[in-house]
Amino acid sequence: MSGILIRGARLVDARTDARGSLLAEDGRIVAVLAGADGEASILSLARDPASVETVDARGAVLMPSFIDLHAHFRDPGFTHKEDLESGSRAAAAGGFGTLVLMANTDPVCSDQAAAERNRARVAEIGLVDAFQAVSLTRDFDGRDTSALAELDPAVVPVASEDGREVASARVMLEAMERCAQAGVLVSCHCEDPELALAAKPHREAALRALALRGDNRFGALAGSADFEPVRASLDAAERLLRLAENTMTERNLALAAAAACPTHIAHVSTREAVEAIRRTRARLPGLVSCEVTPHHLALTSLVPAIVNPPLRSEDDRQALIAGLLDGTIDAIATDHAPHTAEDKASGAPGFSGLETAFAVCHSVLVKTGRMDLRRLSALMSENPARILGLARGALSPGLDADFVLVDPDAEWTVEPMDGKRWLSRGRNTPFVGERLTGLVLATYKRGRLVHSRPLS
Ligand code: DOR
DSSP states (O other): OOEEEEEEEEEESSSOEEEEEEEEETTEEEEEEEHHHHHHHGGGGOSSGGGEEEEEOTTOEEEEOEEEEEEOOOTTTOTTTOOHHHHHHHHHHTTEEEEEEOSOSSSOOOSHHHHHHHHHHHHHHOSOEEEEOBOSSGGGOSSOOGGGGGOOTTTOOEEEOTTSOOOOHHHHHHHHHHHHHHTOEEEEOOOOHHHHHHHHHHHHHHHHHHHHTTOSOHHHHTTSTTHHHHHHHHHHHHHHHHHHHHHHHHHHHHHHHHHTOOEEEOSOOOHHHHHHHHHHHHHSTTSEEEEEOHHHHHOOTTSOOOOSSOOOOHHHHHHHHHHHHTTSSOEEOOOBOOOOHHHHHTTOOOOOOTTTHHHHHIIIIITTTSSOHHHHHIIIIIHHHHHHTOSOSSOOTTSBOOEEEEEEEEEEEOOOTTSTTOOSSOOOOTTTTOEEEEEEEEEEETTEEEEEOOOO
16 A cells, blocks of 8 residues: 545644545655545545555544654663664654654764664664754763764754753853854753752652652652651752753853854753743744653652652743743653663653653643643644754645544553553653543554554
8 A cells, every 4th residue: 555545533733623634645645635525535636546545533633743852762872771663662652753862872972973873773663753863072071072063964953962961161152153053953951960960969868758758749748747858858959950950041042142053942841941041032033942841741849750850840830831832932842761660769860751742741731721732733743843944743735644643532541661551661650640631543654554552
């Protein structure tokens, strides 16, 4: 079969919300027609109608595949946590068609040749497309930015020191100048490394105190006298980690302006950082873009789960949602960060997020009435495509046939990640036990089914 006709779905992208049908042939979208008339006539637009497979999608929503600006696949070096194949499977299961992979592998992905190897291998696996980011400094040495001058943005659209920011402002300025010259976007992990390090013992002390009491939520303790020592550690960590993000965000915004470097602020998590980005965007339109993660949108620091940047307060969470609604924050990115159980137990930061992202965002943003599904599609598909300069992320003729079928009303409970459902090799999610609404039923890559949900 070289063609596929999705018939009778609710078609949703950033600009459309209508019942209709979509025809794809040879990997590209040929036609998108709304209404019953379209359903009857669309097949006549096929070059080879006899080879078109029809999928009756009544009751489902058809959306462009999601585009993740920020994921960690751990390949090479930590493939026991995730390799390119397991990461691709998890991404397809989560409805993602395109991803940007961070460079904190071993060896660090520090030049175009290494990035090209990962891009090509993911293409060979054939489930998703991945652009491998390169680090801003060679092997994260904090000094040598020379490899940036060699980058071709069609192969490496993003460079980032994600995991730990470049400490020296002078080196960061040089990196941004080189990336601006090459036409490569700089994605910033805005956390001052020294402030973040100083917070670590306080964060660990709070978690130890909680574990000793056999609790799994700080919220269960809040208000009791027992909570006071835990609160002191939490407050000390929170003060330092807030400063770490806020000062580094301000620094990077100033450097981006000085270097005239298109800059993307990754996983923003504080109210002050959102405000700083809002001010810069008003002053320098087009210079800065920004993403937020599903976990920062859904959870607060009452959940004792380790991630960088950390889960914040309810006030910060509301500021993030307001930032999405007023356009300060363009995109939702997973920061998928798989780890082994042992590494998590010894404090490794991050969660496997690809397979829960759509449901978490749908539950927190759409189900609650904060936005409609078109807006969510803009945040998960159209805007990330625009940030990467890709013609993707919409249901439009001529684009690659990368789309998902979802059931937005399906409710499910997140199981512990030792069940069969999960495809990421990382088994850690802070959403275990949460009841979510929204399910990815099927994912298509260039018109080919690359994931469909098992029936049970
Ligand atoms: O929680 C995180 N984990 N944040 C990061 O920035 C890096 C990531 C990782 O690589 O584990």
